[in-house]
Amino acid sequence: MNIGLFDRDGHLTELGLDRLTYEPSTVNAESTLVADNHLLNCNICRGALAQLKDGDAAMVLPPRKATPAALPQPAKDALGARVLAFRRRLPVLGGIVALAAVAFFAVRLTQTTDPTPNEWRIKGDNAFTFNVYIHNGDTPVLTTHAAFPVAPGDRMGFVVTADAPGHLLILGWDDQGHTYSCFPQQDGLTAGPTSSAPIEAQASPWTVPAAMAFDDVPGREHVAAIFCPGPFTSADVSSAPCEGLPVAGQACVVKCASFDKRLDQGPRLEAP
Amino acid sequence: MVLRRGRRFLPPDGAEDVLHEVFIRVLERYGEFRHQASPATWLFTITTRLCLNRLRDSRRQGQLLAEHGPTAFAQCLESNSEAAIFLKEIWRFVLQEDAELAMIGTLYHIDGMTTADIGAMLGVSDRTVANRLARLTAIISAHVAAGSAHGGTP
Numbered sequence: 001m002n003i004g005l006f007d008r009d010g011h012l013t014e015l016g017l018d019r020l021t022y023e024p025s026t027v028n029a030e031s032t033l034v035a036d037n038h039l040l041n042c043n044i045c046r047g048a049l050a051q052l053k054d055g056d057a058a059m060v061l062p063p064r065k066a067t068p069a070a071l072p073q074p075a076k077d078a079l080g081a082r083v084l085a086f087r088r089r090l091p092v093l094g095g096i097v098a099l100a101a102v103a104f105f106a107v108r109l110t111q112t113t114d115p116t117p118n119e120w121r122i123k124g125d126n127a128f129t130f131n132v133y134i135h136n137g138d139t140p141v142l143t144t145h146a147a148f149p150v151a152p153g154d155r156m157g158f159v160v161t162a163d164a165p166g167h168l169l170i171l172g173w174d175d176q177g178h179t180y181s182c183f184p185q186q187d188g189l190t191a192g193p194t195s196s197a198p199i200e201a202q203a204s205p206w207t208v209p210a211a212m213a214f215d216d217v218p219g220r221e222h223v224a225a226i227f228c229p230g231p232f233t234s235a236d237v238s239s240a241p242c243e244g245l246p247v248a249g250q251a252c253v254v255k256c257a258s259f260d261k262r263l264d265q266g267p268r269l270e271a272p
Numbered sequence: 273m274v275l276r277r278g279r280r281f282l283p284p285d286g287a288e289d290v291l292h293e294v295f296i297r298v299l300e301r302y303g304e305f306r307h308q309a310s311p312a313t314w315l316f317t318i319t320t321r322l323c324l325n326r327l328r329d330s331r332r333q334g335q336l337l338a339e340h341g342p343t344a345f346a347q348c349l350e351s352n353s354e355a356a357i358f359l360k361e362i363w364r365f366v367l368q369e370d371a372e373l374a375m376i377g378t379l380y381h382i383d384g385m386t387t388a389d390i391g392a393m394l395g396v397s398d399r400t401v402a403n404r405l406a407r408l409t410a411i412i413s414a415h416v417a418a419g420s421a422h423g424g425t426p
Contacts, residue, residue, distance in 0.1 A: 220350030
């Protein structure tokens, strides 16, 4: 049974948002991409999604304090008898337990020994993923980080996943040396470096609430997503973030993409 | 998700009751779940049905609909007059007369789902949904005509 994500007006349904949020594995990649792109451009659906997440956050209960259980006397007696019986077997079990404990700690030590113990690490090769998608008036295209032809007016959006919470800054720059912040986006009147934005762990692809439109400056456009354990600003980012450590003093992950801008195609989308 | 859906139809205490009912129903009927739909779709359908049943059976039904329903669907009331008439005037009547029609009307007018999606969700054909909606539209039209004949708001 295949139920769509959109209503008759082209907005995401309540069920569609639920499925994208709670069971993304049941939604195919193409539908997810279309939905992500819609969310990028639709305030109504973005508001509904924010409301959904706020509602869920409000429902999270604080952890309950553990309280000692009050056992009735017969139960205490029975438990006491079982504890005594267990203690009598301890000398026999002791050797086995000691061996198991030694083996356990040996394995743990082998796994956790690290030459840089203070390094911030997240598990797996895909601890932080970054994808750019381009909307050029047709179907949104998810790029593969290879050089990708774009035209002035095309918009790019970003989808990330992260296995741990951290701080994200997405920077863009062109061949003319003009640098700009894609996320978080800064008010045009605000001077100074852009600060990274804290993000939660994102197990399923999360559409970054920011999009950029390509201008008509000739040359290539580059974009770098920098994900660090602690806060930082664009001023902390090295001049070549895609090479080596993007932020000194932090174990950051950086993902980069470049786009070939084709000026001969002219704007394909109306200005946002 | 279940609680949020319940709150669209019912006041908070009623929504919490429905939350419990939904999961009791899930435990009872898990064997019937054929994995043709996603779990969220299944929960969504059960929750909607139980909310409508509760509205139908409640002795405070009129009050619930008057106080809670229209405010919960305020967006729908503003955006679509047929949906507004269905919700304000027809819902109560249809709920009593034909629970399945009320379910289809709710999914169509309130949730804005397509006939194909409603059919897939309820396990009936697209055509059946269209026919049921045509009947609902006839009821709404008759209601509007009756209101006009009396010279007032239906």
